[in-house]
Amino acid sequence: MTTRAPRRDALENRAGILDAARATLSADPYASVDVIARSAGLSRRTLYGHFDDRDALIRELISSGAQRFNAIAESVTDADARLALARLAARLWREAAHVQVAAALALDEAHVEHTAEALAPLRRSVAALARRGQDDGSFRTDLAAPTLARLIEEMARTVISRTDAASSGAANLAVRAVLSIAGLSWREADDLLAAHPDIVADASEASA
Structure with missing residues (x-):
């Protein structure tokens, strides 16, 4: 039996719901399904035709965002582990x-298991980077690589959920915080970012 492809209007409705959810949750993280549906210009019934409940909608947002985060991890190819970590953090x-509230929702304990599964490729990249940095002497070695990778993740989580993305220097803070956890001193971070000003500049422009 041949499975029929979703109708074009159904796909457009689903994409519209996700776009509306991102915008609505950015303004109000506790927005109801009714509010999201109205923002999408659809009825509550239509929304429920695509998602079983609010949590299912949020999980879909997490999954789509995770795909982009995982792709970013694959895009970082610097041989220098310090530079790779800084670039990864900035990107x-x-x-x-752009989606700070949605990102914070993804990091919320209520969705931690789904988020961990969706971000598995990114987490593997961070773990491999931690090991590489320890092997070449770039990163601290007083902690096992898996522990260091977990601390880097937790620092990133804290910065994303607690820092105002639009504030001056927020991107710089995010990158420096991650480098600090990896074991770089503030002077070493200064030297690294001064030699590669494009790293923080790109992230700052994007969050402005």
Whole structure:
């Protein structure tokens, strides 16, 4: 039996719901399904035709965002582990700054299991980067690589959920915080970012 492809209007409605949810939740993280449906110009019944409930909608937002985050991890190819970590942090910040509230929802304990599964490729990249940095002497070695990778994740989580993305220097803070956890001193971070000003500049422009 041949499975029929979704109708074009159904796909457009689903995309419209997701776009409306991103915008609505950015303004109000506790927005109801009714508010999101109205924002999308659809009825509550139509929304429920695509998503079983509000949590299902949020999980879809997390999954789509995770795909973009995972792609960012694959795009970082610097041989220098310090530079790779700084660039990864900046690019992730640039993406998260556009959907900060949605990103915070993804990091919320209520969705932690789904988020961990969706971001598995990114987490593997961070773990591999932690090991590489320890092996070449760039990162601290007083902690096992998996523990260091977890601390880097937790620092990123805190910065994303607690920092005003539009504030001056927010991107710089995000990158420096991650480098600090990896074991770089503030002077070493200064030297690294001074030698590669494009890293923080790109992230700052995106969050402005």
